[in-house]
Amino acid sequence: MQTALRTSLSETELASRSNFAPHARVVREERPVHTSGLPLSIRGLRKSFGDNEVLRGIDLHIPAGQFVAIVGKSGCGKSTLLRLIAGLEKIDAGSISFGQDIQPEDIRVMFQEPRLLPWARVLANVEVGLGRDRASKDAHARAEKALTEVGLADKRDQWPSLLSGGQKQRVALARALVSRPRVLAFDEPLGALDALTRISMQRLLERVWRDQGFTAILVTHDVSEAVALADRVLVIEDGRIAHDVVVNAGRPRQRGSAELAGLEGSILSHLLSADDRT
Amino acid sequence: MSLIDSISLPRSIRLPRVDGLIQWILPLAVIAIWQIACVTGFVPTRVLPAPSDVALAGWKLLLSGELVRNIWVSFWRASVGFLIGGSIGFAFGLANGLSQLSAKLTDTTLQMVRNVPHLALIPLVILWFGIDESAKLFLVALGVFFPIYLNTLHGIRTVDPQLIEMGRIYGMTDGELFRRVIFPGALPSIFVGIRFALGIMWLTLIVAETIAASSGLGYMAMQAREFMLIDVVVLSILIYALLGKLADSASRLLERATLAWHPAFQKR
Numbered sequence: 409m410q411t412a413l414r415t416s417l418s419e420t421e422l423a424s425r426s427n428f429a430p431h432a433r434v435v436r437e438e439r440p441v442h443t444s445g446l447p448l449s450i451r452g453l454r455k456s457f458g459d460n461e462v463l464r465g466i467d468l469h470i471p472a473g474q475f476v477a478i479v480g481k482s483g484c485g486k487s488t489l490l491r492l493i494a495g496l497e498k499i500d501a502g503s504i505s506f507g508q509d510i511q512p513e514d515i516r517v518m519f520q521e522p523r524l525l526p527w528a529r530v531l532a533n534v535e536v537g538l539g540r541d542r543a544s545k546d547a548h549a550r551a552e553k554a555l556t557e558v559g560l561a562d563k564r565d566q567w568p569s570l571l572s573g574g575q576k577q578r579v580a581l582a583r584a585l586v587s588r589p590r591v592l593a594f595d596e597p598l599g600a601l602d603a604l605t606r607i608s609m610q611r612l613l614e615r616v617w618r619d620q621g622f623t624a625i626l627v628t629h630d631v632s633e634a635v636a637l638a639d640r641v642l643v644i645e646d647g648r649i650a651h652d653v654v655v656n657a658g659r660p661r662q663r664g665s666a667e668l669a670g671l672e673g674s675i676l677s678h679l680l681s682a683d684d685r686t
Numbered sequence: 687m688s689l690i691d692s693i694s695l696p697r698s699i700r701l702p703r704v705d706g707l708i709q710w711i712l713p714l715a716v717i718a719i720w721q722i723a724c725v726t727g728f729v730p731t732r733v734l735p736a737p738s739d740v741a742l743a744g745w746k747l748l749l750s751g752e753l754v755r756n757i758w759v760s761f762w763r764a765s766v767g768f769l770i771g772g773s774i775g776f777a778f779g780l781a782n783g784l785s786q787l788s789a790k791l792t793d794t795t796l797q798m799v800r801n802v803p804h805l806a807l808i809p810l811v812i813l814w815f816g817i818d819e820s821a822k823l824f825l826v827a828l829g830v831f832f833p834i835y836l837n838t839l840h841g842i843r844t845v846d847p848q849l850i851e852m853g854r855i856y857g858m859t860d861g862e863l864f865r866r867v868i869f870p871g872a873l874p875s876i877f878v879g880i881r882f883a884l885g886i887m888w889l890t891l892i893v894a895e896t897i898a899a900s901s902g903l904g905y906m907a908m909q910a911r912e913f914m915l916i917d918v919v920v921l922s923i924l925i926y927a928l929l930g931k932l933a934d935s936a937s938r939l940l941e942r943a944t945l946a947w948h949p950a951f952q953k954r
């Protein structure tokens with residue numbers, strides 16, 4: 409077990425290095441045809457909080473429009489990686505590049521908490537997502553369109569406190585989508601939802617991603633969610649990417665298929681064996 | 687949603703009307719019992735005049751114009767003192783809530799001053815200002831300052847940092863962040879401060895006017911005491927109570943209008 413893991417580790421390390429060759433694509437499966445997404449290259453990324461070295465050299469290439477899931481045990485630095493990508497933390501060493509100059513509106517983050525303004529009605533909350541275009545004439549229309557996309561057009565004049573958890577999260581999604589971001593980062597966006605709402609939200613995420621073609625980076629602690637949504641699942645261990653697993657299943661994904669279940673099992677065993685070693 | 691609507695509709699139509707009546711039942715009953723007690727001689731009118739006598743005294747003072755003048759003077763002192771003390775308290779609360787430097791510079795000093803009961807300053811204030819208007823305004827402003835300062839500061843410091851981060855992520859400028867996130871977030875706490883301050887405002891004014899004034903409700907009560915006009919004394923006390931209630935209602939109304947988003951103020 410030990411030796412097997414070591415080899416798989418070095419293999420994936422090699423694989424992730426080779427990803428840096430331009431146009432080398434690990435994932436050969438269907439992706440949104442017209443991708444608006446940005447590619448993402450991370451090299452030698454390091455981050456410490458005081459003495460706590462959280463990320464110890466992340467190397468990663470994400471092609472434009474790919475849906476990547478990041479899993480790993482609690483405290484391994486998933487959120488930190490996401491916050492670095494979104495520019496919410498300072499990089500200690502290494503680099504993150506999107507292959508071109510980007511606008512703030514190009515990258516959006518969605519958290520486990522919806523973070524809606526309780527004193528603004530639903531539509532106004534979505535308009536916040538327009539960034540500098542907030543004051544533009546078509547702000548209302550764009551926000552309404554985004555609300556329609558998440559199926560909440562009829563709630564536009566509601567106060568957030570009167571929405572259910574799932575509805576709040578859909579408003580947060582509309583706010584993230586309204587500026588047509590090219591990279592969308594999710595930090596356990598469905599973590600606080602019940603099982604049924606989770607599944608319908610997963611379908612919604614997959615649908616908007618297929619419609620809009622942004623590059624999606626999803627941090628989750630739910631491995632079945634990772635394989636159900638992502639083209640590729642990264643396992644973080646000891647501050648590095650320990651496994652890089654390709655999910656080659658057709659879309660829309662068939663939940664509970666043997667193929668996905670098998671992948672889920674092997675990723676889980678990676679996670680568990682890492683846990684045993686510590 | 688449809689479920690909530692269907693429950694809340696009939697209630698929200700009925701409740702306020704019944705509510706509006708219910709709260710007056712007790713005061714009216716007290717006045718009725720009071721009147722009966724006085725008329726039957728159970729309570730000697732030397733101790734407590736009957737409500738009808740108080741009303742009569744009020745009517746006379748109203749006709750002479752004295753009542754309106756004194757109420758106006760007290761109202762003016764209360765509101766100007768409140769505005770001055772409240773704005774300074776609000777300004778310090780904002781500054782210290784938003785800027786570490788400002789907080790380090792002034793917060794400790796303000797906390798020390800807070801521990802001096804402001805009414806203890808009356809002798810000093812009389813020495814400084816005499817029984818001038820400025821003496822009363824100073825005391826009211828000082829009394830009002832602290833609840834507003836403390837609650838504004840608390841409100842701003844406890845705004846959800848995740849919302850502030852959200853605002854920054856979505857590219858809000860500092861001004862927008864204040865207007866759309868920090869200030870609305872601090873508002874419930876600021877209103878708590880305002881309600882506290884209104885209570886302190888009346889208390890301070892009553893004390894100041896009874897001790898050092900030549901006009902106003904407190905002065906009217908003290909004059910009446912000199913001439914043993916107990917009905918006017920009771921009248922002044924009742925008017926203070928009424929004005930206090932009025933101020934509280936006004937702040938509640940304002941609260942209701944500005945905090946419509948707050949779960950506590952949504953119709954259920």
Ligand SMILES: Nc1ncnc2c1ncn2[C@@H]1O[C@H](COP(=O)(O)OP(=O)(O)OP(=O)(O)O)[C@@H](O)[C@H]1O
Binds near residue numbers: 462481482483486
């Ligand atoms: N702002 C911070 N200051 C200090 N330490 C931090 C900070 N943010 C994160 N850490 C530390 O970095 C480590 C990784 O945190 P991170 O939130 O990235 O983990 P995670 O993988 O997202 O965990 P979880 O699955 O529980 O959300 C933890 O040990 C945490 O204590």
Ligand SMILES: [Mg+2]
Binds near residue numbers: 486487488595
């Ligand atoms: Mg996390």
